[in-house]
Amino acid sequence: MSDEIKYVLDEGRLPESWYNIAADLPVPPPPVLHPATMQPVTPADLEVIFPLSLIAQEVSTEREIEIPKPVRDIYRQWRPTPLYRARRLEKALDTPARIYYKYEGVSPAGSHKPNTAVAQAFYNKEAGVRRIVTETGAGQWGSSLALAGAMFGLQIEVFMVRVSYEQKPYRRALMESYGARCVPSPSPETASGRAILEKRADHPGSLGIAISEAVEVAAQSADTKYALGSVLNHVLLHQTVIGEEAIEQLSMAGDEPDVIVGCTGGGSNFAGIAFPFLGRMLRGGKKMRIVAVEPAACPSLTRGRYAYDFGDTAHLTPLVKMHTLGSTFTPPGFHAGGLRYHGMAPLVSHCKQLGLLEAKAYSQSSCFEAGVLFARTEGILPAPEANHAIRCAIDEALRCKQEGRSEAILFNLSGHGHFDMQAYMDYFAGKLVDQQYDESELAMALAGLPSVSA
Amino acid sequence: MSDEIKYVLDEGRLPESWYNIAADLPVPPPPVLHPATMQPVTPADLEVIFPLSLIAQEVSTEREIEIPKPVRDIYRQWRPTPLYRARRLEKALDTPARIYYKYEGVSPAGSHKPNTAVAQAFYNKEAGVRRIVTETGAGQWGSSLALAGAMFGLQIEVFMVRVSYEQKPYRRALMESYGARCVPSPSPETASGRAILEKRADHPGSLGIAISEAVEVAAQSADTKYALGSVLNHVLLHQTVIGEEAIEQLSMAGDEPDVIVGCTGGGSNFAGIAFPFLGRMLRGGKKMRIVAVEPAACPSLTRGRYAYDFGDTAHLTPLVKMHTLGSTFTPPGFHAGGLRYHGMAPLVSHCKQLGLLEAKAYSQSSCFEAGVLFARTEGILPAPEANHAIRCAIDEALRCKQEGRSEAILFNLSGHGHFDMQAYMDYFAGKLVDQQYDESELAMALAGLPSVSA
Numbered sequence: 001m002s003d004e005i006k007y008v009l010d011e012g013r014l015p016e017s018w019y020n021i022a023a024d025l026p027v028p029p030p031p032v033l034h035p036a037t038m039q040p041v042t043p044a045d046l047e048v049i050f051p052l053s054l055i056a057q058e059v060s061t062e063r064e065i066e067i068p069k070p071v072r073d074i075y076r077q078w079r080p081t082p083l084y085r086a087r088r089l090e091k092a093l094d095t096p097a098r099i100y101y102k103y104e105g106v107s108p109a110g111s112h113k114p115n116t117a118v119a120q121a122f123y124n125k126e127a128g129v130r131r132i133v134t135e136t137g138a139g140q141w142g143s144s145l146a147l148a149g150a151m152f153g154l155q156i157e158v159f160m161v162r163v164s165y166e167q168k169p170y171r172r173a174l175m176e177s178y179g180a181r182c183v184p185s186p187s188p189e190t191a192s193g194r195a196i197l198e199k200r201a202d203h204p205g206s207l208g209i210a211i212s213e214a215v216e217v218a219a220q221s222a223d224t225k226y227a228l229g230s231v232l233n234h235v236l237l238h239q240t241v242i243g244e245e246a247i248e249q250l251s252m253a254g255d256e257p258d259v260i261v262g263c264t265g266g267g268s269n270f271a272g273i274a275f276p277f278l279g280r281m282l283r284g285g286k287k288m289r290i291v292a293v294e295p296a297a298c299p300s301l302t303r304g305r306y307a308y309d310f311g312d313t314a315h316l317t318p319l320v321k322m323h324t325l326g327s328t329f330t331p332p333g334f335h336a337g338g339l340r341y342h343g344m345a346p347l348v349s350h351c352k353q354l355g356l357l358e359a360k361a362y363s364q365s366s367c368f369e370a371g372v373l374f375a376r377t378e379g380i381l382p383a384p385e386a387n388h389a390i391r392c393a394i395d396e397a398l399r400c401k402q403e404g405r406s407e408a409i410l411f412n413l414s415g416h417g418h419f420d421m422q423a424y425m426d427y428f429a430g431k432l433v434d435q436q437y438d439e440s441e442l443a444m445a446l447a448g449l450p451s452v453s454a
Numbered sequence: 455m456s457d458e459i460k461y462v463l464d465e466g467r468l469p470e471s472w473y474n475i476a477a478d479l480p481v482p483p484p485p486v487l488h489p490a491t492m493q494p495v496t497p498a499d500l501e502v503i504f505p506l507s508l509i510a511q512e513v514s515t516e517r518e519i520e521i522p523k524p525v526r527d528i529y530r531q532w533r534p535t536p537l538y539r540a541r542r543l544e545k546a547l548d549t550p551a552r553i554y555y556k557y558e559g560v561s562p563a564g565s566h567k568p569n570t571a572v573a574q575a576f577y578n579k580e581a582g583v584r585r586i587v588t589e590t591g592a593g594q595w596g597s598s599l600a601l602a603g604a605m606f607g608l609q610i611e612v613f614m615v616r617v618s619y620e621q622k623p624y625r626r627a628l629m630e631s632y633g634a635r636c637v638p639s640p641s642p643e644t645a646s647g648r649a650i651l652e653k654r655a656d657h658p659g660s661l662g663i664a665i666s667e668a669v670e671v672a673a674q675s676a677d678t679k680y681a682l683g684s685v686l687n688h689v690l691l692h693q694t695v696i697g698e699e700a701i702e703q704l705s706m707a708g709d710e711p712d713v714i715v716g717c718t719g720g721g722s723n724f725a726g727i728a729f730p731f732l733g734r735m736l737r738g739g740k741k742m743r744i745v746a747v748e749p750a751a752c753p754s755l756t757r758g759r760y761a762y763d764f765g766d767t768a769h770l771t772p773l774v775k776m777h778t779l780g781s782t783f784t785p786p787g788f789h790a791g792g793l794r795y796h797g798m799a800p801l802v803s804h805c806k807q808l809g810l811l812e813a814k815a816y817s818q819s820s821c822f823e824a825g826v827l828f829a830r831t832e833g834i835l836p837a838p839e840a841n842h843a844i845r846c847a848i849d850e851a852l853r854c855k856q857e858g859r860s861e862a863i864l865f866n867l868s869g870h871g872h873f874d875m876q877a878y879m880d881y882f883a884g885k886l887v888d889q890q891y892d893e894s895e896l897a898m899a900l901a902g903l904p905s906v907s908a
Contacts, residue, residue, distance in 0.1 A: 006530055021864060041777075075537070076460055084531070106560055108833040110892050148829040170875035177829050177878050226560070255817070291473060374605040375631050375782060379531060379562040404580060418872040421624035 002439040003274075005087055007249040009080035014072055014190045014246040018237045021347060022311075023063035024282040029350040030321040033308060038452060041318050051127035054120065057234040064278075065237060068126075074118045074151050078107045079241065083249035084292040086450045088377040090397070096164045097400035098255060098260065099393055102246045102273060103380065104415060111415030112269045113144035113229055116238035121148035121228045130223040135185065135210030136338030137164055139171025140415070141229030146180035156180035159187065159213045164204035165339070171419060185210040191312065192216055207341070208313025210325070215316055230266025231311065239272025243410060247276055250410070258407035259290050259396050263388035263414065264292040264301060264359075265338045267345030273412040275347075277433070278356060290357040292348065293365075293388040297304040297437055298331035299345045300324060301352055301359035308452040311342055319450060322349040325437075326445025332435035334364045336384040336425035338414075342445075360392055363434040367391045368427040371417070383415035383435075384423050461703040463534035468526055469698040469699035475729045475801060477517035478736040483804040484775040486520045487762060489822045492906060495772050502655035503672045503680040505581035510575065511688040517733075519691060521573075522580075527827045528572045528605050532561045533695065537703035540677075541856065542789060542831040544851070550681030551854035552709060552862045553847055556700045556727060558869060563628070565837065566723045567683055569599035570692035584677040585609040589639065589664030591618055592791030593625025593871065595683030600634035610634035613641065613667045616659035618791070625873060639664040646670055661795070662767025662781070663726040669770055684720025685774075685799045686764065693726025696866060701730055704864070711742055711852050712861035717842035717868065718746040718755060718813075719792045721799030727832055729801075729865035732810060744811040745840040745850075746802065749821075750787035751891055754778060754798045755806055762879065773904060776803040779891075780899025786889035789877035790838040792868075796899070814846055817888040821845045822881040825871070835868035838877050 022029070043055045047414035050058075057065060067075070086099040089319035104112035124132055132154055136142030142158040149156035158180055165172060165184040175182045185205045186193040192212040195202050203209075218226035228235060229371050237284045250256060260277055262270030281287060295302055300323045302319040309324040311317035324343040325331075332342050344352075364384070373394070374380070381397050382390060399409050417424065459743070476483070485494035497509045500702040504512075511519060540553040556820045558566035576584055586608055590596030612634055619626060619638040629636045639659045646666040650657050657663075672680035682689060688855035696837060704710060714731055716724030717870040728744045748755055763778040765771035778797040779785075785794045799804075805811050818838070825841035827848070828834070836844060847865040854861050871878065880886050 004465070008462065010458060011462060070758060073459070076831075108835070127884040147833055151833060169879060172884065173875040173879045174835060174872075177826055177835050179830050289768055330509070372631055376633050379528075379601055379605060381562070381628060381631050414871075418628075419869075425623060425627045428627065428630055 002253045002428055004253070005085050007083040007252045009245055009248055011076055013248060014075060015067065015241050017064040017066045019244055019276045020060055020063055020065055020237055022061045022233070022277055023140065024279045025350070025356060026282070029293065029346055030394055032300045033319040033452065035315065035319050049215060051129060054234050055125065055238055057277065058232060067241070070393050071119050071122045075241065079449065080245045081106050082376070083246055083252065089374060091260040091379045093394065093397050093401065095397040095401040096406040097397040098406065099251070099397055100257070100408065100410045101413045102242055102249065102410070103413045104242065104269070105380065105413060109140070109144040109147050110418060111140050111144065112239060112242060112272060113141050114147055114176065115272065116202055116229065116235045116268065117148035118151065119238040121152045125152045125154055128223070128225065129154065129225045131157060131226055132227050133157045133214040133217045134158050134229070135159045135206050135207060135214045135229045137161050137169055138338065138448055139164060139175065140338055141182070143174040143178065143230070144169055145227060146175040146178035147240065148176045149180060154435065158182045159185040159291050160212040161207060161210050162203065166444060177318055185213050187213060190216045206313060212314040212316050213314040223228055230268040231343070233347055235268050236271040236275065236345055236347055239268045241298050242272035243274060243276030246273060246410065248427065255408050257288055257410040259289045259291060259409045261291045261293060261389050261392045261396065261411035263339060263385050264294045264344060264348065265385065267343050267348035269412055269414040270346055271345060274357070278351065286445060291392055292359045293392040294356055294361050295334060295336055295339050296361040296363045297334050297435055298325070298340055299361040300342065302361045303442070304344070305446050305449065306349060306353050307449050309449055311343065319452060320346045322346045323352060324449070325442055327447055328448055329442060329445035332437055334435060336388065338385040339388065340417040362388055362391045365427070365432050367435050370433060372395050381417040382413055383417045386414045391415070409410055456707045459539050460893050461706045463535040463549065463702055465530055465697055467533055467702060469521065469695050470634070471518040471520045473694040473730045473733055474514055474517055474519055474691055475733055476515045476687070476708050478899070480736070481808060483800055487773040487906065489769065489773050503669060505577050505583060505679060507577040507581060508688050511691055512686060521695070522576055525573050525576045526820055529695065531644055534699045535560050539707065542834055543828060546827065546831045547851050547855065548566065549851040549855040550858065550860040551851040552860065553851055554711070554862065554864045555867045556696055557867045558723070559834065560801070561868060563598040563601050564872060565594050565598065566693060566696060566726060567595050568601055568682065569726065570689045570722065571602035572605065573692040575599070575606045575608055575657040578679050579606045579608055583608065584679050585611060585677045586679055587611045587668040587671045587740045588611045588681045588683070589661060590727070591620060591661050591794065593629065594596065594632070594792055597625055598683070599681060600632035601795035602631040602849045602886070603634060604632045611671065611809070612636045613639035613664040615639060615661060615664050616646040616657065629846055632846055637668050642665060643846055644670045644763050665766040668888065670709050685724040685797065687801055690725040690729065690799055690801055693722045694730050695878040696726035697728060697730030700727060700864065710740055711864040713743045713745060713863045714864065715745045715747060715843050715846045715850065717793060717839050718798060718802065719795050719839065721802035723866055723868040725799060725802055728811070733813065745846055746811055746813045747846040748795045748813065748815050749788060749790055749842060750815040750817045751788050751813040751889055752794055754796065754813045754819060757896070758798070759805060759900055759903065760807050761903050763903055765797065768845045773906060776800045776801045777806060778903070779896055780902055780903055782819050782885060783896060783899035786890065786891055789880070790818065790842065792839040793842065809852070816845045819886050819888050823884060826847050831850065834867065835871040836867055838873045840868045843867070865880065
């Protein structure tokens with residue numbers, strides 16, 4: 001086994017294709033349904049808001065999907081990203097475990113999101129699209145799409161949840177630096193925004209409302225499409241470049257993981273690191289445990305129901321089968337904004353249902369404790385979302401210590417925390433409260449799930 | 455010539471030594487003077503606040519100084535840093551010039567500062583030091599030393615200019631995340647701090663006061679030393695790892711620079727990229743232009759006097775010969791906090807005096823304009839300091855276009871701007887005023903320079 005701390009792939013070994021897990025699943029995932037007909041959606045249904053090439057990826061069962069050269073040319077600016085062996089963390093934990101982490105924070109936006117933003121911008125540009133409209137909560141996705149838009153000369157318009165727009169001006173400034181237009185949502189620019197503002201002029205907004213506004217704008221112009229930063233199959237597909245690289249890098253290290261860990265909000269960074277390894281396992285490769293880590297305050301995989309549900313609160317999207325807390329469920333405020341979603345990617349949910357992965361939920365204060373230990377040993381200050389993966393990786397390493405086992409643990413460090421310093425300030429000031437969601441609200445949201453006889 | 459956009463050095467080619475320009479200078483730099491005796495300072499004078507190993511580097515004339523293995527082991531986490539060819543920026547400028555940039559923002563602190571912070575922490579640790587005290591303005595240096603302290607198990611104490619402490623809580627939070635103690639200066643913890651607070655309880659602080667407090671604390675305990683993040687010879691030395699790598703990377707690219715550009719505050723990132731190339735030139739290598747870029751509001755190289763002056767406003771430091779605006783000069787507020795220093799590194803000043811480099815000054819709004827163009831073409835949002843280098847590189851590329859010359863321009867992108875979003879917000883809101891310094895204040899500050907008959 002190698003004694004390095006960093007495994008850098010030559011640029012020449014940047015993966016040439018994404019990995020599509022649909023090719024290797026023992027049971028195909030349930031179809032996406034049209035809410036009006038309860039029949040599987042057709043490509044034509046989706047063509048209004050997505051280019052055909054992305055719709056084709058959404059339903060593809062090809063194992064390898066080629067990464068177009070212009071996308072690889074942009075990826076090359078920061079990819080392959082480094083894989084690190086966390087030797088100083090291992091020492092601090094006094095564990096026999098070998099801890100590896102893949103670091104996606106080296107992208108210009110500071111997270112894994114550009115992996116799919118660049119791909120989506122490319123396919124839209126290729127399809128003659130001039131403008132992409134999207135929504136963003138905390139702003140990680142919006143700033144990544146803004147970056148990708150700048151690279152391909154596309155106009156980017158971001159509906160940003162108003163409360164975030166006001167509380168997180170720095171993410172907004174990053175989007176504007178890349179030339180994107182950022183609109184606080186609800187806005188007077190759409191019918192759905194106006195309807196809400198009429199009832200309440202100072203409405204703080206929600207991701208659901210912002211999605212409605214973005215979809216509405218996209219559906220109105222032939223040269224405008226919509227983009228989503230997680231959940232959908234094609235988004236997860238684009239993120240598999242992370243795991244594909246990690247496979248090569250671990251082989252450079254002469255090692256193979258026993259446990260793979262990722263944090264899950266919509267599921268894309270988790271799927272990005274886990275699916276390529278899972279695929280190898282499904283094709284007869286080494287058995288390993290795959291652990292999805294979610295916040296205890298928004299626990300779709302551990303406490304949600306596996307059922308058909310809407311992707312948004314306004315019920316404009318198709319119905320997808322996923323682990324969901326109910327589309328009306330509102331998670332309490334916590335700092336890992338990227339993990340505040342009521343549902344889970346259908347492909348991740350399907351794998352969970354098939355018993356191919358485990359799920360764990362952690363409170364945010366225990367995750368920040370882990371993140372600070374990580375920063376002080378490994379030197380990188382993680383994003384609050386990534387702290388969930390770190391917490392779990394540390395717990396696995398401590399288990400190894402207790403059991404006297406030397407396992408290899410791999411986790412995805414999905415982004416840096418330089419935009420999230422307020423969260424660390426709150427943590428150090430003792431202001432981080434581990435808010436629980438409201439059990440009766442969850443029960444109501446689950447009771448309100450659409451009834452689908454499929 | 456290669457057609458790549460990124461040149462990554464194998465970890466095995468991380469430089470094994472720093473480059474010391476003192477070995478190649480045609481005239482040795484003037485000595486540092488003790489302000490009481492006006493005689494050259496002795497190592498014994500400095501031993502109270504610095505470990506002997508760093509004092510030795512300060513006066514060394516050896517060309518190559520070995521980078522200790524523990525320092526290289528930390529460097530390896532983010533070094534060698536990438537060298538990029540700015541092809542999209544070239545295209546946007548429609549220039550025949552070849553623009554390269556070395557990107558130091560990939561360090562965990564987001565700038566070049568850890569290059570010396572890690573080295574200084576190592577030598578202090580080796581000398582049995584338990585605690586390092588320093589000052590910081592905007593916080594880039596403080597957070598880098600905090601990071602280095604965490605890596606080597608040293609206690610770090612940072613006197614942070616009070617106005618920055620209050621206005622830049624995120625930098626402070628980063629220091630605290632790394633386990634450092636951050637004290638607003640002036641503080642009641644030192645005699646110099648108390649003296650100032652007695653006169654004015656709400657004093658906003660200054661870099662000069664913070665230096666006084668840090669030096670005072672360091673001088674009081676045998677296990678405590680002081681550290682500086684720029685200006686001194688050994689600090690510049692540690693930064694030459696940047697230029698050493700760039701030489702190798704440009705040779706991979708099959709190219710050699712005609713112009714090298716860096717922004718200058720204290721001078722360390724500039725010297726880091728420029729000195730290794732300058733050394734080759736001094737030893738008979740290819741002639742190239744070397745351009746130092748400073749803010750028009752704090753123009754030590756272009757408007758200052760080359761004279762002996764104090765490094766701090768409280769006149770506790772030795773006298774160094776440098777381009778200075780006078781130690782009582784207060785630059786107007788502008789966003790490139792890392793460039794707000796009244797003096798220039800003595801080695802950089804000496805080279806300027808010998809005609810080995812040029813200097814230019816730019817207003818901050820023209821620098822932000824350049825930084826935004828850079829972000830929209832190259833994808834990386836630069837720190838306000840680095841925008842100065844970008845402005846100059848762009849102007850050089852436009853000159854090449856006008857003259858129809860295909861020159862190679864290399865600049866140092868010293869850090870990312872993720873901690874500086876307020877500056878970009880001000881820029882987009884049209885709130886960036888190009889404040890001029892007060893001409894009569896400059897005249898007075900220059901008139902007040904200590905008279906040294908050397």
